[in-house]
Amino acid sequence: MRMMNKHFLLPCALQRMMPGRFARASISVAVALLQASLASAQSADNSPLQLKPSSELEEQLSSEARSSVPTFVSGEHITGRPDLETTVEGSAALRKVDVVIKADRLDYYQPTDTAKATGHVRVNRAGNVYEGPLLELRVDAFEGFFNEPSYHFLRNDAHGQADRVDFLDEQRAVIHNATFTTCKRLPGPSWMPDWILKASTISLDNEEDVGTAEGAVLSFKGVPLLPVPYISFPLSDQRKSGVLPPTLGMDNINGTEVSVPYYWNIAPNRDATITPTLMSKRGLNLDTEFRYLEANYSGSLRADWMPSDQLRNINRWGLNLNHQARLQSEWTSSGAVLNMSLNRVSDDNYWRDFTRTNGSLTQRLLANDATLMWTNGAWASSVRTLKWQTLQDVTAPIIPPYDRLPQIATRYTRPNLWGLDVTLDADYTRFQSDSSLTLQPNAERTFSVLQASRTFQTSAGYVRPKIQLHATNYQFDTVLANGESSASRVVPTLSMDAGLVFERDTQLFGRKLLQTLEPRAFYVNTPYRDQSQLPNYDSGAYDFNFATIYQENAFVGNDRISDSNLLTLGVTSRFLDPDTGAEAARVGLAQRLRFRDQNVTLPGALPAQDRISDILLGGSVNWDARWRFDGTVQVNPTTEQSVRSTLGASYNPGSYRTINAAYRFQRDSSEQLDIGWQWPLNDLWGDRGKYLGPGQGQGEGRWYSVGRLNYSMNEGKLVDSVLGFEYDAGCWLGRIVLERLQTSSITATQRIMFQLEFVGFSRLGVNPLKSLKDNIPNYQNLREPGAAPSRFSNYD
Template sequence: MCVVGGLLAPTLVLAQEQEGVPIELLQLRNSAKLEESISPLTRSLLPSFVSGDTISGRTDLETVVEGHAMFRKADMVIKADRLEYNQPTDLARAIGHVRINRAGNIFEGPLLELRVDAFEGFFNTPNYHFLKNDGHGQADRVNFLDDQRAVIHNATFTTCKRDGGPDWLPAWILKASRIGIDNAEDVGTAEGAVLSFKGLPVLPIPYVTFPLSDQRKSGLLPPTIGLGNVNGFELAQPYYWNIAPNRDATITPTLMTKRGLNLGTEFRYLEPDYTGTAKMDWMGSDDLRDRSRWSLNANHQAKINSDWADNGFNLNLNLNRVSDDNYWKDFSRATVTTGQLSVNDAALVAANTQRLLANDAQLSWANGPFTSMVRVLKWQTLQDLENSAANIVPPYNRMPQLTTHYASETESGLNLALDMDYTRFESDNKVSNQNNGQRLFSLMQVSRSWRAPEGFITPKLQFHATQYEFDAPLSTGQKQASRVLPTFSLDSGLVFERDTEFFGRKLNQTLEPRAFYVHTPYRDQSFLPNYDSGANDFNLSTIYTENAFVGNDRISDSHQMTLGVTSRLLDPDTGAEAARFGVAQRILFDDQKVTLPGGTALTDRVSDLLLSGSVNWDPRWNFGGTVQYNPDIERTSRSTLNATYRPGSYRILNAAYRFQRASSEQIDLSWQWPLADLWGSSKQAMTMGDSAGRWYSVGRLNYGVNEGQMVNAVLGFEYDASCWLGRVVFERLQTGTSRASQSIMFQLVFVGFTGLGVNPLQALKNNIPGYQSLSQPAGSPSRFSNYD
């Protein structure tokens, strides 16, 4: 575990960034605030109101109010035992139990002198409370410089709420010889400052600036400290640069005791016609591998205005590169994006997220019923240099790919569609064992759907035409090949409904039988290469499709019928689904001869039986699952079961069981739960919405039954004390068959001020479905929320 001690720095600027906020939301709001302060000129033109037990004075000269005195003008209210106001000098003097509320910011003390319109003056020994960050403190004196700026002497600052006790001390407090407040920039500055936590000095700082709202500002972000078995002791000091309202950057040097110094940068930008991010990490000398290491991730989206397309052109660039094959192991937290992939490529990448890096450029546009795209896609594949058995065959590069899609509906209800795809496929022949080449594929289809409340029927006719040209002859001696195939399908279903009652609850029950017939004649395709085809996952969605494969290199011969039935229980008032149950099975009339390379022909006349169900009877509970039953062996070949329990905010339990015969069996548990509930707290605590004052357990355990060991694990605790948060999280990530990275993340957050340590929120969100951050910001409050 890491302990943050007394860190001394000549100058520390606690910058304000908005972590995790999409780039389109990063525009600075200084020109569009909902509640601008009233200017001195406007205030001088507004009337003044006074009240009290007794009022005396001379007209247009001075006014004296005694007993429950109150002076009100525009967004400012002054209350005191005695109040004197000199109109020629615009000077107000308040004595005894003075309270001033200006636009929600409150100061209280014994003596105030203030020029009202200019808002210049002083306040002796005040207590104060700031509206925007809910911070408060006390000082020897406050000097108001103008309506936006103030200087507080010998001051304290905290966001911890008072409990009313005479000996109360805040959990954390900033003490400074001088604090400057600038509401125009939403920035506070402190000189000679010491940050204390639980009475112990944590961060002595000669000079510090801190945000007064959620507005972004440049400066040093809090340092982060971590500990892991790969990096050793880790210290990072990020610097946030608020370049412009629509641009920012974060520069993060990180020292790793076992490896060296890493420099990370992230740049984000937003323009009317384009937006994007760019991230780069550079380690000049990594002691772990005795070489330099780097990674690059860039994402750019742009709209190009043009009369050639209905709405112009859309450009998407997604670049991901790293220095070497071991990067995915040594930097297990490296983030890459994969862009828009084919279904088969997406399935491959899903299993190897950090090992297949897409470099993708797409230009798309629409012209009436046509939607078109030009694309270049090149992969970087990271192999396992320590275990050749774990190596993967990379997808083919598309250099380039051109596609167009046409769709329209005639007046008679016919649906016409045309898909065309030209792709140049390239890869390393030594790895793929196939010739590179180019393919032109087209799919023409016409269908007609008749639908009614009681059911539907949809006949469809398809024509597949494919032309190949190869760089070198195939084993048959051909450098060209072609394939033409028709497909006929008929999809039909009925819907029966009835009113029923289960466990005293009135419901609508449906019975929805469905029959799907498809016929595609056999064409020998075994001599053709396989560039992008894969087997469809066998589930209740794909069992009702024409082709057993994804991609365009294999079109399955089919003469089969799929029969299924679904029953749903619906709430008659809202239409919400309380439960769903389904079963389906495929009947083969002829053997299916077309296979993927190395595959076997499908000859079973009856497929596995698919059963699925989901129950949402109570909003707090959710159950679901799918079972694939093999009638030949009379056993389950694959199953997935899951359950979620969520009785309220910050309370969620997830459980999942995944089984695939002769392959894998895993148990997955994740949770976020208040420990007090586990120890038998009150029923009220089980339904409370806020999280303050509680310990929480968080975690995820992913256990491999076949391996007999934990695959991935996240375990931690959180504490929310309202004005401060504490988190300690242990994470274990499997990076190889016998290798895993382990790290401890510790974070201490002083709400409304700053945070210290490594932020584990992203790890918790990635591993715990439904996880909620404690004390989420509610946005800037209205001044009328603290109105006198």
């Protein structure tokens, strides 16, 4: 029989030919020194993958279901004999599920279920394309071979060639003399990619989601970088155990260091990373991180261990635990929440010597905190235990903060109770610390405050009167200077907050705006109660700014209630876009008028006697989306001098272009200038690049300058600095960054970070991305991980 340009059904089913995509890869033997991530590189902070709840499973079409799906063929000429053979010639095509085969000629022999495609064979499976001269396949069993194929993967735009692909069954295949790169192919027979991975064989097992490569070599610019005898990598987005890319580093504390992390995929919702690091000046450090994610709890545990640190001649260790859990209970409205944070280290110098090992352990005050919280109707309660580890420095000692063992707190909130908003807070805390250092007795403190307020609101403004009653009782472990072992205090507070809002249409620099004028008055009256004999466990003076100038109490915490008879006056004017409500500019000022001296002070402080406070001036300008200015100035009205000033500006005209500058001044204390930036250097010679989509850079062949400089004008030197360059070659990125971090008044840690990122494959070297993101506001990675493209974006 002969048919022209017809379609009919064949009793065959082409199963999976090749893996639909390659994804995050890792090396499975100790000698392997790179991550064969054939879909997406690691995240910027070297975290291998996000955990997924164990219930999330990838659905796949079973072999039985695929075999029942009809197969469609088409072509210019179709001939054959029923139940024997079928031949399609001229633009031959076979379609089934997500597989399309095209060729000059397609022969199918039904008794052996064998299909043979010759001449310009093209296979598109879920957007991944394979091309070659000859394909022979037992369709249902999916056994056969593909001669001299080239392939292109949709997910990461990677491609390569091979001598032959052998399909062992629908799940397994072996590729011989294979290559892999993400560099864009250019016309011409002499083209060579900037980087390429070559392997004698690549074996693919879709059932286990694992691929392996033997005899692999990674070459860059024609120079072999890493001969790797054996590589293992996953064939999907599922995580896989194995050795991650190494990191190499050099600084003045550790010397030369080499880290080779091992990633252990325990379960979809649990994993661990074990990172041995060899430091030439110090020895071997072992860092272990374990993460878990369950329906009702999650967290992470990280531990560092360095035996016989040559820097201090002692064993060093650090421990960090974060745990969050939701507990079910019948006596609460919606269960209870438990948050735990444990931070412990071996010695006082740990924060200085391990600046990069674990960010949460590089502080001198390490909190070990556990809090249980729950609600019950209008009541919200909590139980907390907090214990500090204080890392002391003989040149700059710290008075240790108080442990809270325990702290029990509750709050009752009742809005619109007889027209009043009523709140009751109660707190019991056991404060404990080293009395020889704090010079205060330990104590049990019970504190409560009852407050009631009512807001009278109109379209033109509001008035909010409020009354508060503070009650506190102390029970001391030892007697005070006056011979008492207990003390109590009851303090009432009356306040009145009132404000008006005026609006008008205006025009500024040719732009139509809505201008507001918002005067505000805040009065507070708290009688004096002698608190000079009371210890101070958690109180401190509020900073003087626009957020705190309208507070009833001058102190944060509950050990000091300031006596006050003062009036705060302020006014703010805003310029708003009348269509969107966006704020284009804002300016404001505020000042306190004191009617009597404030006699309640912190230990060692003098009473506040100035009848007129410093003047606060502040404002911000967002006139253009690219520019932002903000600043606050505190002026002494007597000396007419600035006491403290903070000025900031940022310019962000587009992707990968940002400059941020800040000036901070405090009289008789400090004066600093801070600037950070990311900017394409190609702009200097007129090459503005192009927009390639979010997280895709500005085009290949571009240089970027990145950095942050913090300069102390009083000392005349740089305090902290980060300075580097990035180069985007399209299929690979290069980064070199110099970092200097001040660890004390006379010492600093300096290091150099150099990294090569083979786009869609792996990174080699020291990763500077975390340092750049921490130091440069609005920094953008040149290759942000994106969602996998749809197979229909490359549909045949």
